[in-house]
Amino acid sequence: MVTISNAHDGLIHDAVLDYYGKRLATCSSDKTIKIFQVEGDNYKLIDTLRGHEGPVWQVSWAHPKFGVILASCSYDGKVLIWKEEGDTWSNIAEHSVHQASVNSISWAPSEYGALLLCTSSDGKCSVVEFQADGSQKTIVWQAHAIGVNAGTWAPPQKENISERRIVTGGCDNLVKIWRFDAVQNTYVEEEALAGHTDWVRDVAWSPSLLSKYYIASASQDRTVIIWTKEVGEKKGAWKKQLLRHDKFPDVCWRASWSMSGNVLAISGGDNKVTLWKENLGGEWEEAGEVDQ
Amino acid sequence: MVKLCEINQTAAFAWSHDALPLIAAGTLAGVMDDTFSSDSFLKIYDPFEKADDKRLLFQTSADAKFHSLAWSKPTDTYSRGLLAAGLENNDIQLYDVGKLLKDNSTASTKLSKHSSPVLQVKFNPLQQHILASSGTKGEIFVWDTNKGSSFTPGRAMSPVGKVSSLSWNNSVSHIFASAGDTGYASIWDLKAKREVLQLTYSGVNLSVVDWHPSQSTRLVTASGSDLDPVILTWDLRNSSTPEKVLKGHRKAILSLDWCHQDPNLLLSSGKDDATMLWNPVEGKKLAEYPSLPNWVHQTTFAPRLPDVFASASLDKKIVVQTLQDTSPPVSSKVGGSNEDDFWNQISSTDTQQPVFQEQQAPAWLSRPVSATFGFGGKIAVVQTVDDKSTVKVVTIPGLETIDSSAKALAD
Secondary structure: OEEEEOOOOOOEEEEEEOOOOOEEEEEEOOOEEEEEEEEOOEEEEEEEEEOOOOOEEEEEEOOHHHOOEEEEEEOOOOEEEEEEEOOEEEEEEEEOOOOOOEEEEEEOOHHHOOEEEEEEOOOEEEEEEEOOOOOEEEEEEEOOOOOEEEEEEOOOOOOOOOOOEEEEEEOOOEEEEEEEEOOOOEEEEEEEEEOOOOOEEEEEEOOOOOOEEEEEEEEOOOOEEEEEEEOOOOOOOOEEEEOOOOOOOOOEEEEEEOOOOOOEEEEEOOOOEEEEEEOOOOOEEEEEEOOO | OOEEEEEOOOEEEEEOOOOOOOEEEEEEOOOOOOOOOOOOEEEEEOOOOOOHHHOEEEEEEOOOOEEEEEEOOOOOOOOOOEEEEEEOOOEEEEEEHHHHHHHOOOOEEEEEOOOOOEEEEEEOOOOOOEEEEEEOOOOEEEEEOOOOEEEOOOEOOOOOOOEEEEEEOOOOOOEEEEEEOOOOEEEEEOOOOEEEEEEOEOOEOEEEEEEOOOOOOEEEEEEOOOOOOEEEEEEHHHOOOOOEEEEOOOOOEEEEEEOOOOOOOEEEEEOOOOEEEEEOOOOEEEEEEOOOOOOEEEEEEOOOOOOEEEEEEOOOEEEEEEOOOOOOOHHHHOOOOOHHHHHHHHHOOOOOOOEEOOOOOOHHHOOOOEEEEOOOOEEEEEEEEOOEEEEEEEEOOOHHHHHHHHHHHHO
16 A cells, blocks of 8 residues: 655645556645656655646546546646656646636547546536647537536447547536537537436446446535446436435545446545445445545 | 626625525615616526526516515425515515415515614524514514514614624524624624624724624624725634734725635625625635626625625626636737727627636635546545545455456456
8 A cells, every 4th residue: 555645735636546557646736736656555756747827626647548648627727738758747738718617637438539528617518639730629518507526438339439428517416418419519418317416526437338337426415326327228217326325424525436347436525435336136335445 | 607697687686595596686775776766676587597588587576675685595384495575665575485486476474573674684594484684773683484473682782773784693593793884793692682792993884794604703894984994804702803804995895795615715895896705714805806887785605606606786787707717818818910800809808807816716626535446456545634635545455356357358
């Protein structure tokens, strides 16, 4: 286990491992991003990335086939793209279409290209495509009445790679599913799922390719809802199920699926990270807690 | 985003407690509009509706013009909350919002006890059926809206004049504060049945008062005098001097709202036509929003969506806008290459933008915890204790092998 204390001069909002589990990126209210090398129980600070003018809320590693690339988003309304070449990190691109805090970023499945989903307090989402020649193509759309807190991509459909979906969660308490419409060249609302009674803080679409889609939504209302739908069914409705019947002790800030998609980690405002698994009867059971 | 909508009415207003809140607005008393009309209306708007002609959801005429409006949280009896109106004709009107919106009914209950116009109405934040009301001549009543009964808060320390500002303590339900034209702010204890404290500050007229969102001994007052337009923060444990003096308004301050989700944010507005955002804890001005064409008599956060607030001006305007604005400055938006382009563009661009002294991220965006999976059953965890965050990388036993096969597939 690696433990890093006092890494930043402010609250840390996100920490993400790269594809190989060798690099850890952290970001903070101190406006900086730090890159650590982690190996066994040891860690080493590689670089501190400065460029944002506000707290940095999230970081996200691009698929390695695009290079060693990290995206970051901030209260300053900007998304910055960073690249490591040799041992040096530099800012290679900026995406600033939002008029308020950018709260989450998520790289699309690499099959789609270098596409980054950004969600903002201005109620909009944007998908920016970084093309090989250095140019950017951007799609922006109004997603929630206000405040989009999180968004992630559906796993790619092996048979139908052009069918792209996104899930978002907002301050209107809704979880929304969006489908890319190639004709209109934008994302159209497929579903608005109501169930939470307060802000949706995070949404996570399970990366596993099973017969069902799984989405976890974590909320300020101290609940987590698992939304499921049969993959084949076009018209089928999303089913909702509370992850746990009573409320969590505190705000549910974050939901994250393991890479194989069968374990869900929920981070609560009480600093507890609980792990959850679906049993054979389709019920969700707590499968332990990440040690303090 | 920034400006969400404008409501063209000179009005007292109140936000609902919905996730996407509505605004109730009642024709403001004490001002004449350009038609010299004495008609009074209560209107309910959906400020998030994009189409101008669909924004008005409900409208009814009222017996008199409005000095103030308060909207309770939803209760078992009132699923959309209860709306209380302090009227110029000495009455309080209570409206069941659910019935207004559903049946378009205009039924209301009248509470008549004041002998002068009802200047302020406020619901108790801890007991939604309790309402405080105030008027001129020092009249203050506390109502049980379920029963329609009322009582007075008890003995005053000295004669009270016009009471134009009321605020309930947010954590102790039997304490409230009042202020008006007497110069001082009063703290009342309904259990002791009397005024228990008075706050004064070197001759400044403390005419607006609002409590800290969670700490029961802290409150903020503002001066309604053009000579010394300051905002003062107080801790009652040392009530002889204010903790912070916030200077920035150029004329009398008419309204204060301390954000319930983040005590480091306070809104104020006044006779200098300005709306300002402060950090009252550190005593810093954070931002000044575009000024309106007349006195801004009220500014209020949307209670469950504090990214949004509304400011009402005597110039037939309620502006609903967002706290933050990261859009580029006007000069870069209209930087056309030739002169004609410039004038074409500037005429169609909103050139008014807030001026930020300091960008301070609100507390509700500041996530203190996080856990995200990586490959190989590893998870990166952020935990925060006493404002210090620690990062850990932990391997979840049993996940390693499943994950490596998943990774082989993904590669």
